[in-house]
Amino acid sequence: MESNKSAMKLADIKEILRAKVIVGHEDLDQYVTAGTGSDLMSDILRGPTNGAVLLTGLNNIQVIRTAVIAGLKAVVLVRGKQPSPEMIEHALEHKLPLLSTPFTMYSSCGRLFSKGLRGIEQKVSR
């Protein structure tokens, strides 16, 4: 995965987003291949999401399950949202890194994108 130019380490994402790591302290040396952001479950499931990091303002247990189904590598809650104990328990169970950033969705995506993390799109037709 390191050969993927756009791949980014979770530790770097934590740094760039000044995020708090809630689950996955031991996974910070892992890489994500792309980024995606949505507050709608079915939108999250669209596209080649495996290996990507999800930025979301949704803060419920479905986010964790959706992320696991979609094969996402990590979830970042935006606007400093704090997950419920059930969410943390589920993230631990599925070994899904869970972070929380004080930045808004827009700023979080912009920060990661400007540091080279691409979106999940393969190609966009004009």
Next chain:
Amino acid sequence: MPARDNPQLSKRFKIEPRDFLRAGEVSLQVQRTLKNIGFEEELVRRAAICAYEAEMNVVLHGGDGILTLTVHSEEIVLDVTDDGPGIEDIDLALKEGYSTATPEQREMGFGAGMGLPNIKENADSFEVKSGKGSGTHLMIGLKARKNGGELNV
């Protein structure tokens, strides 16, 4: 689709309507089962997304639901039935962005209107049977490719 031979595995799961605390657990079991059998990652992901969208539809709109996972030598079949209110206009329900989710459900992140379209996108065959008042029956098929070697069914 390839002919369906005798199933190598068949599992039935009950889906409870309106149970948002557990919604998605059936699909996670489907995902785990297929992964353990040894199917390739992308196929498992596509099957899990189909199962999840179908399960969520039952939780959101359905009455009692049953998801049956059947593994044939060349096909994975997900059969999902519920005795909910049914779909009045199937063509409309298959349109991207069309949703009948309530405001409360939307607040929880449902209602993108991508449920059935996502199944269509990820399945190799997809059939919907439904009508007002007669429940819904989804038949979803995915061509099974072995991840090298034998499957541990």
